[in-house]
Amino acid sequence: MAYLFVPLHSASYTTLNVPGFKGAYNSAWAGYVSAIMTTVMLSMYGFLLVNSGIKKDIDTEVGLIIACTPISDFSYLLSKMLSNLMVLLTIVCCTFVVSIIMFFMRGSGYAFVLANFVVPYLILAVPAMFLVASLAVLAEVFLGKKNVLQFLIYFMLFGITMAAINSRGANNLMTLIDPFGLKTITSSIAHEISSQFHTDIQNPSFGFIFSGQKPFKVFIYEGIHWQLPFLISRLLWVGVSILLVYFSSFFFHRFDFKQTAVSKKPVAEVRQTNGPNLAAAGINRSLMPPVVTDYSIFPFVKTELLLLIRKGNKWFWLVNIGLWLAMCFAPLAIAHAYLLPVLWFLQVTRWSDLATKEKTNRLHYFTFAAYRPLFRILPAQILSGVILAIAMALPLLLRYAIAADLYSIVNLINGAVLVIVLAVAIGIITGGKKLYEIIFFMLTYAVINKLSFADYLGSMVHGNRIGYIVILTGLNAAALLLSFMVRSYQSRHL
Amino acid sequence: MVLEIKNLTKKYNKHKTGLTDYSITLENGILGLLGPNGAGKSTLMKIISTISKPTQGTLFLDGIDIVRNPGHIRKILGYLPQDFGVYPNLNAYEFLKYIAAMKGVGGRGLNQRIEVLLEGVNLMADAKRPIGTYSGGMKQRIGIAQALLNDPKVLIFDEPTVGLDPEERVRFRQLITELADDCIIILSSHIVSDIETIADEVAVMQGGRLITKGSQQDIMKHAENKVFEVLVAPALMPEFKSKYSVIDTSRQQDQVRVRYISELNATAPSSTPVKAGLEDAYLFLTQSNV
Numbered sequence: 001m002a003y004l005f006v007p008l009h010s011a012s013y014t015t016l017n018v019p020g021f022k023g024a025y026n027s028a029w030a031g032y033v034s035a036i037m038t039t040v041m042l043s044m045y046g047f048l049l050v051n052s053g054i055k056k057d058i059d060t061e062v063g064l065i066i067a068c069t070p071i072s073d074f075s076y077l078l079s080k081m082l083s084n085l086m087v088l089l090t091i092v093c094c095t096f097v098v099s100i101i102m103f104f105m106r107g108s109g110y111a112f113v114l115a116n117f118v119v120p121y122l123i124l125a126v127p128a129m130f131l132v133a134s135l136a137v138l139a140e141v142f143l144g145k146k147n148v149l150q151f152l153i154y155f156m157l158f159g160i161t162m163a164a165i166n167s168r169g170a171n172n173l174m175t176l177i178d179p180f181g182l183k184t185i186t187s188s189i190a191h192e193i194s195s196q197f198h199t200d201i202q203n204p205s206f207g208f209i210f211s212g213q214k215p216f217k218v219f220i221y222e223g224i225h226w227q228l229p230f231l232i233s234r235l236l237w238v239g240v241s242i243l244l245v246y247f248s249s250f251f252f253h254r255f256d257f258k259q260t261a262v263s264k265k266p267v268a269e270v271r272q273t274n275g276p277n278l279a280a281a282g283i284n285r286s287l288m289p290p291v292v293t294d295y296s297i298f299p300f301v302k303t304e305l306l307l308l309i310r311k312g313n314k315w316f317w318l319v320n321i322g323l324w325l326a327m328c329f330a331p332l333a334i335a336h337a338y339l340l341p342v343l344w345f346l347q348v349t350r351w352s353d354l355a356t357k358e359k360t361n362r363l364h365y366f367t368f369a370a371y372r373p374l375f376r377i378l379p380a381q382i383l384s385g386v387i388l389a390i391a392m393a394l395p396l397l398l399r400y401a402i403a404a405d406l407y408s409i410v411n412l413i414n415g416a417v418l419v420i421v422l423a424v425a426i427g428i429i430t431g432g433k434k435l436y437e438i439i440f441f442m443l444t445y446a447v448i449n450k451l452s453f454a455d456y457l458g459s460m461v462h463g464n465r466i467g468y469i470v471i472l473t474g475l476n477a478a479a480l481l482l483s484f485m486v487r488s489y490q491s492r493h494l
Numbered sequence: 495m496v497l498e499i500k501n502l503t504k505k506y507n508k509h510k511t512g513l514t515d516y517s518i519t520l521e522n523g524i525l526g527l528l529g530p531n532g533a534g535k536s537t538l539m540k541i542i543s544t545i546s547k548p549t550q551g552t553l554f555l556d557g558i559d560i561v562r563n564p565g566h567i568r569k570i571l572g573y574l575p576q577d578f579g580v581y582p583n584l585n586a587y588e589f590l591k592y593i594a595a596m597k598g599v600g601g602r603g604l605n606q607r608i609e610v611l612l613e614g615v616n617l618m619a620d621a622k623r624p625i626g627t628y629s630g631g632m633k634q635r636i637g638i639a640q641a642l643l644n645d646p647k648v649l650i651f652d653e654p655t656v657g658l659d660p661e662e663r664v665r666f667r668q669l670i671t672e673l674a675d676d677c678i679i680i681l682s683s684h685i686v687s688d689i690e691t692i693a694d695e696v697a698v699m700q701g702g703r704l705i706t707k708g709s710q711q712d713i714m715k716h717a718e719n720k721v722f723e724v725l726v727a728p729a730l731m732p733e734f735k736s737k738y739s740v741i742d743t744s745r746q747q748d749q750v751r752v753r754y755i756s757e758l759n760a761t762a763p764s765s766t767p768v769k770a771g772l773e774d775a776y777l778f779l780t781q782s783n784v
């Protein structure tokens with residue numbers, strides 16, 4: 001996981017954007033900027049990493065054992081929060097180490113000051129991770145298994161917070177309330193620049209801004225003189241995090257669920273009808289028709305589709321149908337660039353365990369003992385995923401067909417395949433679904449923000465049409481090949 | 495049919511060994527596998543089912559190497575894993591159809607097969623609701639039904655009676671005995687009485703090794719003239735337990751009736767010899783091998 005974040009965060013060094021200026025690469029700049037970027041990135045994606053601690057206990061039924069131990073709800077949730085925190089802090093440590101290594105590798109000639117790395121990480125990243133860890137617990141307590149809803153609400157909150165931080169109105173209160181401590185950094189950078197160049201600049205902003213090569217001036221950043229109120233505000237955030245966990249402990253279900261689909265008949269009644277049957281027990285083998293072998297994959301495709309469709313809350317289909325209808329009538333470009341990627345992303349939990357659910361549902365005993373599972377079950381899984389993705393894109397496909405736009409049709413189909421083979425490949429390789437969910441989210445975020453390198457469904461204009469198609473198809477083929485190779489290795493090395 | 499297992503060893507990692515140099519030969523009929531937790535019963539069954547590969551050793555079914563050629567046994571295999579899961583969103587029909595597809599069973603008769611099986615494990619009344627809402631025993635019965643889908647000739651049941659109520663236990667035993675004529679059936683259990691009533695042969699294993707295998711009479715001979723009963727005052731029980739291996743205790747007024755194992759010449763005073771059962775023999779074998 002850390003591996004994922006390192007290139008990601010180093011790639012986003014450019015995202016601390018001060019128009020027209022760049023910081024000299026000294027210890028303070030390297031340490032502070034990597035600390036901020038780690039804080040922001042981990043606050044955004046770290047939530048996805050840790051928001052399933054309680055769910056794991058539910059799935060493994062360890063929860064039931066916990067429920068009858070004397071542990072209090074608060075201690076249990078706190079321990080979950082702390083283990084979330086450990087995961088996040090491990091990643092923070094990794095990026096911390098990497099940022100130091102990077103500093104030496106770049107060899108900018110400035111002196112290495114360890115404190116300029118340690119202090120911002122400690123003061124900015126750690127309290128923020130407290131908050132993320134406790135929000136993950138909060139989300140699980142209140143929203144339970146509604147994963148997608150958790151994501152959406154969290155990212156809305158995150159977006160609002162970031163917007164508030166990026167807004168110009170810099171006042172002291174804002175600085176203290178800001179959970180990531182970013183305002184402090186950005187205004188100190190702005191201050192530094194204006195004192196060095198006597199220009200009043202806009203506050204630096206965060207976000208994926210790729211502003212090409214423009215001339216810039218270099219300024220020297222020396223870090224921050226931390227002020228007591230700010231330090232106290234960090235401690236307050238840690239306190240708030242723990243309070244949030246305490247608050248949620250009053251609403252914790254303690255693994256006591258209502259049966260979701262209760263049997264219509266009371267148990268006693270079933271028993272009664274069973275009683276007289278006992279004499280006729282056993283299997284009447286003479287009634288059994290002879291075994292007919294049938295190695296087609298269509299029964300799998302059917303079952304996999306059933307599983308895909310039934311997954312999650314069925315009311316969610318109302319949202320899906322709403323978006324689907326909207327795609328029929330919205331302007332073509334909007335439907336393609338926004339509605340479809342969003343609709344596809346909303347299915348993320350349907351697809352993310354496409355190839356791993358045998359294992360998580362402990363059905364792999366059956367699967368791996370089946371007749372040629374590699375060439376029957378895996379293709380069926382991929383096929384059913386693609387069928388669903390294409391069904392969702394159907395309005396667009398039809399509209400492009402009417403417009404005789406073959407290029408877009410090919411792109412859409414390639415995109416549908418990509419979304420699925422990505423899920424399958426990542427699922428098979430990592431054995432889990434988290435990484436795919438995160439990557440798919442980032443992909444969707446990037447596509448909606450019109451970053452052309454992330455355009456997996458051809459919603460943007462590309463210079464070389466054929467080249468684009470070739471690249472996408474190649475990616476799909478590579479992911480497919482990889483999945484088959486790894487799965488075949490796995491089924492031989494159980 | 496003959497299943498020949500020779501010198502099987504399964505190492506999970508450097509320190510964990512599931513089976514050590516295990517050899518056994520099976521023919522048509524029911525073999526009961528007895529052994530304490532961690533004895534390697536599930537490990538053995540997984541290897542026979544070709545789910546897991548042995549580190550060393552060979553398995554031959556009618557002369558065909560099934561480690562190299564797992565397809566040969568998979569076609570005629572029915573396996574009930576000890577710890578299996580289901581897709582909670584499918585109902586019993588859909589689930590069995592899915593497993594049938596895995597086993598390559600299909601055709602027009604499939605629906606009828608499934609109905610006969612569901613009838614056989616007494617799940618017809620609940621066949622149309624999601625398996626996620628089943629009770630533990632009902633889920634176990636679905637597992638039994640799926641093992642029988644392809645008319646198997648080698649049937650492996652890992653603790654099949656777990657979670658079944660007494661009625662269903664009886665039903666399961668009947669079902670097994672009916673199938674036994676032309677199949678190799680292996681079942682493991684902790685409940686000696688479950689195996690006692692139906693197994694043609696019993697294999698006792700411990701610590702990844704086979705201790706003994708034979709007919710029930712053969713096994714019981716191990717404990718012959720070694721089982722005794724005596725009345726002991728409750729206060730003296732700890733001392734008694736430290737001296738003898740106790741099989742069973744029951745309260746009798748203010749004393750405890752103790753069933754224990756001992757050599758004939760070393761019994762506690764005023765003990766009476768009793769006839770040894772399979773359970774006594776099993777406990778004798780596993781305790782004396784510790």
Ligand SMILES: Nc1ncnc2c1ncn2[C@@H]1O[C@H](COP(=O)(O)OP(=O)(O)OP(=O)(O)O)[C@@H](O)[C@H]1O
Pocket residue numbers: 506507510511512513529530531532533534535536537538576
């Ligand atoms: N996947 C595994 N990895 C490592 N060790 C394992 C694994 N599966 C089993 N073992 C070890 O192998 C040994 C035999 O286990 P096995 O499951 O075969 O026992 P068992 O006889 O089925 O026990 P039980 O009656 O509890 O089901 C045990 O010591 C166990 O710890």
Ligand SMILES: [Mg+2]
Pocket residue numbers: 535536537576652
């Ligand atoms: Mg076992």
